Amino acid sequence: MLKRTDYLTKVYGVPNGWTLAAYEQHSTGYRVAKKVLTSMTQEQCVAEAKKANIRGRGGAGFPMGVKWSFMRPHPTKPAYLVVNADEGEPGTHKDRTLMELNPHACIEGCIIGCFGIGAHTAYIYVRDELHLSKARLNAAIAEAKAKGYLGKNPFGTNYAVDVVVHSGAGAYICGEETSMLNSLEGKRGEPRMKPPFPAQAGAFGCPTTVNNLETIAACPTAFDIGCEEFSKLSALHHMNDGGVRLYGVNGHVKKPGVVELACGPTLNELIYDIGGGVLGDRGVMCVITGGSSTPVLRPSETVNAPDEKSPMHAWHGKSVFDVPLGVDTMRGCGTMLGTCCVTVMAEGTDPVMAFENLMYFYHHESCGQCTPCREGSAWLDRTVSKIFHGDGAIADVDQLHDIDNGIMGNTICAFGEGTAMPALAFIHKFRKELEAYARGEKKRKDARLTVDDVWNKGASR
Amino acid sequence: MPFALTPERETAFQELQSRYPTKMALCLPLLHLCQEQNGWISEDVMLFVSQRLELSPAHVKGVVTFYTLYNQKPVGKHQVWVCRTLPCALRGAYDVIEHCEKKLGIKCGETTKDGQITLRTAECLASCGTAPMIQVDKEYFENLTPEKLDEILAKLAKG
Numbered sequence: 001m002l003k004r005t006d007y008l009t010k011v012y013g014v015p016n017g018w019t020l021a022a023y024e025q026h027s028t029g030y031r032v033a034k035k036v037l038t039s040m041t042q043e044q045c046v047a048e049a050k051k052a053n054i055r056g057r058g059g060a061g062f063p064m065g066v067k068w069s070f071m072r073p074h075p076t077k078p079a080y081l082v083v084n085a086d087e088g089e090p091g092t093h094k095d096r097t098l099m100e101l102n103p104h105a106c107i108e109g110c111i112i113g114c115f116g117i118g119a120h121t122a123y124i125y126v127r128d129e130l131h132l133s134k135a136r137l138n139a140a141i142a143e144a145k146a147k148g149y150l151g152k153n154p155f156g157t158n159y160a161v162d163v164v165v166h167s168g169a170g171a172y173i174c175g176e177e178t179s180m181l182n183s184l185e186g187k188r189g190e191p192r193m194k195p196p197f198p199a200q201a202g203a204f205g206c207p208t209t210v211n212n213l214e215t216i217a218a219c220p221t222a223f224d225i226g227c228e229e230f231s232k233l234s235a236l237h238h239m240n241d242g243g244v245r246l247y248g249v250n251g252h253v254k255k256p257g258v259v260e261l262a263c264g265p266t267l268n269e270l271i272y273d274i275g276g277g278v279l280g281d282r283g284v285m286c287v288i289t290g291g292s293s294t295p296v297l298r299p300s301e302t303v304n305a306p307d308e309k310s311p312m313h314a315w316h317g318k319s320v321f322d323v324p325l326g327v328d329t330m331r332g333c334g335t336m337l338g339t340c341c342v343t344v345m346a347e348g349t350d351p352v353m354a355f356e357n358l359m360y361f362y363h364h365e366s367c368g369q370c371t372p373c374r375e376g377s378a379w380l381d382r383t384v385s386k387i388f389h390g391d392g393a394i395a396d397v398d399q400l401h402d403i404d405n406g407i408m409g410n411t412i413c414a415f416g417e418g419t420a421m422p423a424l425a426f427i428h429k430f431r432k433e434l435e436a437y438a439r440g441e442k443k444r445k446d447a448r449l450t451v452d453d454v455w456n457k458g459a460s461r
Numbered sequence: 462m463p464f465a466l467t468p469e470r471e472t473a474f475q476e477l478q479s480r481y482p483t484k485m486a487l488c489l490p491l492l493h494l495c496q497e498q499n500g501w502i503s504e505d506v507m508l509f510v511s512q513r514l515e516l517s518p519a520h521v522k523g524v525v526t527f528y529t530l531y532n533q534k535p536v537g538k539h540q541v542w543v544c545r546t547l548p549c550a551l552r553g554a555y556d557v558i559e560h561c562e563k564k565l566g567i568k569c570g571e572t573t574k575d576g577q578i579t580l581r582t583a584e585c586l587a588s589c590g591t592a593p594m595i596q597v598d599k600e601y602f603e604n605l606t607p608e609k610l611d612e613i614l615a616k617l618a619k620g
Contacts, residue, residue: 078482090546090585128493128530129542129586131599164480169489170530172584186488186514188527204482250589251551257590292547341589343548357547361584367527455553455593456607 001235001324002269003262005244007221012101018136020143023104028220030104030144033111034155036223045116049219052227053234053242057094058084058175058212059291059338060414061327063240065227067209070199071117077206081113081122082184082198085213086168086175088127089291090361091343094246095213097258099126099133102217103140109216110163111154112223117209120160124213125180127168137165172365176413177210179367190369191413214246235264236326239311247325248341249275252282252349252451258341264324267297270342271321280452282346284321286429289330290338292358293418295425297321297335305332335425350447351430352437355423356381356388357449362419373416376407380423388447392438400427400434464505470494484514488524492531501532537572537579539617542596545582548589557593557605558582564614578617 010026011017023029036045050065071079083106087095098106110122126134141163144150152160166184168174174183178192181203202208222230222243231242241263250256253275261274267287271278278284286296301320305312312332315323320333330337345354363381368374380403386392400423407420427434436442466474477490491514495506502525511518525531543561545554558569561580565573572579588594591603595613602613 087587088585091548091589092585093587093589093591096587127587129583129596132601162480167490167493169493169528171528183489184486185483186485186516186524187520188523190527204486248590250548250592256592288547343551343589345551349551354547354551357545357550361546364584449547449550449555450553455556 001262002265002273003233003235005233005260005262007244007260008098008102008105008217008246009258009260012097017101018103018140020104020140020147023102027102027105028108028224030108030111030147030149030155032220032224033108033115033149036112037115037155037157037159040115042115042118045112048223048227049116050227051231052218052222053231053237053240054215054218054222055241055327056212057214057218057245057339059089059293059336061241061337064211064215067199067211068113068116070197071207071209072199073118074207078121079117079119079207080203080209081110081117081119081216082177082180082203082208082210083110083113083122083124083213083216084175084177084180084210085124085126085130085133086172086180087130087213088172088175089293089339090358091250091288092248092291092339092341093250094248094258094339094341096130096133097246098213098217099130100136103133103136104144105217105220106137106213107140107144107150107163109219111149111161112219113209113211113216114161115159117207119209120162122161122163123166123184123203124163125166125168125174125184127174128170134165134167141165171367172361173367173413173415176415179413180210181208188367190367191415193412218243218245233262235262235324236329239326239328241326241328245340247274248339249344250341251287251344252279252346252454253277253344254279264326266324267321267342268319270325271344275342275344278344278346279454280346282348282451285345285347285349285351287321287345288343288422289325289335290340290342292343292361293422294330294336294338295334295422296429297333298429301333303333346451348451349449351426351433352384352388352442353444353447353449355426355430355434356384358422358426359384359419362415366415366419370411370416372407372410373419376403376416377419379403380419387434387437389444390437390440394435394438397427397431397434397438462505464495464499464503464509466494467498470498485516485520487514488516488521489528492521492525496531501535538577539598540579540581540596541614541617542581542583542586543569544584544586544588544592544594544596546585548585549592549594552592553605554593557595557610560607560610561595561614564611565618573618577620578614
């Protein structure tokens, strides 16, 4: 069910909505951080946060409050909050809007987050390319400091909070939490073995919580209206998937963009009600539900959950495009919710070309630490490219399965699965097209990723 | 001549120091400052960073070679990055690349003869809802059309 909200996005449309004045007038204006710091204990803060059922907005969907509760005070070491704003998952464009248009929600969220986990410093790790985002965050920090909301005595309390914006340097892998910690420490951004988990030994060897930027930015709203009430806004509250979040639509839709909705819209609602329908009123070939690491879904797929006890039974027999988007519901559909930014591909798009485009990405971005991922992603890229360019055979299509198998489960971080799972989905769901290329029935020169000449016709305004 | 920061950047570096508990953590921010000044990360710059932060030159080189945004050779005065990843490609990124290559007379990865523009491809720049797009130095240009792109390139070629 589509339910538009504007807790986070109200200031998006306000002139200079990124300033403190606008944030005070139209949003929570640091009232919530003040309330939390002056009237709650850390335990109460975490207990309340758990009720919000905020599932991590970065893609993995881990409950935020539960993650906070893993933090234990260390006798000698400080704790850190690290906020993941390394937005770079292909198809994801939500966090950037928050930083550019509502940076104060991010900073207020950092204050609440720091208090909840017992940290006094928050590092917001922003990818280097987002210069405007960094500038807006830094300006927001300066404004908040000047007002006494940040620093040694925020709101007159003794709970010091400092927020630092840290710039990445161009590496997709640094969106992986342990890789991000290495990068923050001034090292190559290679993921770490877990355990120890960041809550035990994270940034600089100290207890650390890593939260996505949108997760943190949702805190002021949740604590303002009451975390349980916040959770109940969601259509999937009963599945512990609460609140409101940002949804993105991109690719072959008429009106791409980012909107704020209560959790639980369906893919069809995002494509047609939010995205304005498909370019040229075509049908949908497939969608990527939340960033390129989530397996594609095709409209012909249906939910298979015949037993009434299954949480997915409510949608048994229905198209996966009519299932509310949630962390657990998308798992039930054989994909992942990911970052909630949907990439739509219209009928007429060449799926093999799309597959090739994505495999180039993973080959380019593998950090090279683990052999199965370093060699596997390159091998996948080479093989798909070979098939696409007309030099492949059916045996190559089958070999893609083998390569995939060699990557999955054999790497330190989830990048391996993030490459292999969407690849597997492309191989399964577009086997016919891959074979057509392998047999020479389809040719690279006829393939297009755009539809309706979108570039020349200026459909992108 | 050994590399050194300008006085303004030196001040900026001093301010950064208080934000991190270790010297090593300054590695990425200091490299950014150096590149801003020098345009690329030369051996001299790496040596400078390693000495200032008491790190081995090998550590610094390891960092420089890991991240794509540290230029390991000189680049043009302006850098044009075309996002080529799927969501942009669905809305014409390949056409944008072709258009740029034709207009500038260079291939991706090359610099124009007058040293003005380096053209490169980028992986997803988090601008999928406003595709296709390019980044020029520190600025994003989104919802591109052939006309808009021509305008941007013409302006860049001038100065």
